[in-house]
Structures are given as C-alpha cells and as structure tokens.
Amino acid sequence: MSNFNIRDEYGFPPKIDDFFGEVESTDDPGWDYRLWVVEWAEAYLGEEPFESLERRFASAPGVRDVAHEDREVFLIKSRLPAERVRELLWPHFVAAAQEGFDRERRSPTVSPLHARTVISRIKEKLQKYPHVTYTTTEGFLEIPAQSPTGFRVWIQERPGGCTVGFEGWHEEFADEEKALNCFVFGLSADCRLRVFRCRGTDYKWQVLHRVDNGWVPTSETGLFVFAFWSRKEPRELQNDIIKAA
Numbered sequence: 001m002s003n004f005n006i007r008d009e010y011g012f013p014p015k016i017d018d019f020f021g022e023v024e025s026t027d028d029p030g031w032d033y034r035l036w037v038v039e040w041a042e043a044y045l046g047e048e049p050f051e052s053l054e055r056r057f058a059s060a061p062g063v064r065d066v067a068h069e070d071r072e073v074f075l076i077k078s079r080l081p082a083e084r085v086r087e088l089l090w091p092h093f094v095a096a097a098q099e100g101f102d103r104e105r106r107s108p109t110v111s112p113l114h115a116r117t118v119i120s121r122i123k124e125k126l127q128k129y130p131h132v133t134y135t136t137t138e139g140f141l142e143i144p145a146q147s148p149t150g151f152r153v154w155i156q157e158r159p160g161g162c163t164v165g166f167e168g169w170h171e172e173f174a175d176e177e178k179a180l181n182c183f184v185f186g187l188s189a190d191c192r193l194r195v196f197r198c199r200g201t202d203y204k205w206q207v208l209h210r211v212d213n214g215w216v217p218t219s220e221t222g223l224f225v226f227a228f229w230s231r232k233e234p235r236e237l238q239n240d241i242i243k244a245a
Contacts, residue, residue: 047159
C-alpha cells in the first residue's frame, strides 16, 4: 500500500511513456488513429487542463480533428504517420501539465473536498481488511484485482462529486453515500463485471448484480472503436473482498 501525491511521484516535466500509449490505427468510421492516455492523467493534470486536451491536441500541426471518447481515448484525424502524431501531441500534454502545476502553486487547496471524504471513509473501512492492497494519490484511490479472476475498482474526486469505476466501466455520483455503496458493491461477491474484448483490447464493460440464482446486467460502458464484424470475446470477473452493505 502506498500514499503519495501523483504530481510528486511523476514530477515535471512529465515523461511521454508514463502517460501516453501508442497512437494506433482505428476502425472507427471517419477517424485514422486512437490514442490511449493513462487513467491517472486527469489526477496529474487537474480537471480543467485535462478537459482542454481535446482542444490542445486538435491544434497540433498536421492534425485535422480530435474527439475525446470516454475517459482515456482520443480519436484523431491525420495523414501523418502514427509515431509522428504521437510526437506532435506530446508538447500539448506538457503544456496542460504546466498549467496544472501553476494552478496548484497559486491555490494549493482547490481540490474538491466531497469525494476525498468518501476516499477517507473507504480507507477506514479497508483497515478491517489488511490483506487488501491499494494505491492512493491526491483525490484518487484504486484497489487492483486481488485475484486472477477479480477486477480493479477505483474512485476519483470531481467537483461536487466523484467517479467510481470497475476497470473501464465508470459512473458519476453527486451523492456521497451512493458513491461509497457503489465502490463497496464492486468489491463484493454480489457484483460481476462482464468484459468484452476485440482484437486483444477490452472495449466494453457490463456491471451485473445477483438476482435469485442468476445475474442481470444493470449498467454498461463501451468504446465505439471496433468493427462490428470482428470476433468478440466476453469474460466475467468477480471480486469477493468485502461484504456489501
């Protein structure tokens, strides 16, 4: 278990391989590439600089358009080679990081308090389960899969609320109790996560809950970047870490 400030951990200037995946070709109609940005990029940049990435990336020379899909995926139109696109986008990420660091220096206490209260309650609950490992940064907590058939559960602070996620699935909450209950639900045996994979990449996540002797899907998050004719490979994951409230 570790407790650190994500900006202290990665420092400034950031390193490209800590935050950018590869720029890859995509089957999504009208787009040439997709870029995966790591999930902790928003915690590192800050919410507003992170939200500005779509506009910043679209201003790069040779880039015709950019769309921010889901949390970590950017779709890109460009006729340049993929590696060159990656190089051209990176300075704009660094500029966003500079803005985030500058904001923190000017006002170091601007982080929203609401979700951090949820995170502190989660930490208190986890003290009863010393075998559970987790990672926490400023306004972010993640419990990695504790078994080969388990899945990652995370929470991130946002103004007026927070986001709870199970791997790539996520949901926004303004209510503290609902966010906490959702997080605990993901750690319990009453929840399953059905994950769909295509061409070696996960692209859709369904949350299921137990009803009598069966399982019923209740929510879904998906990335619209895969051709419908490609073979899909579903698998089901389940935690049994903590008792649901």
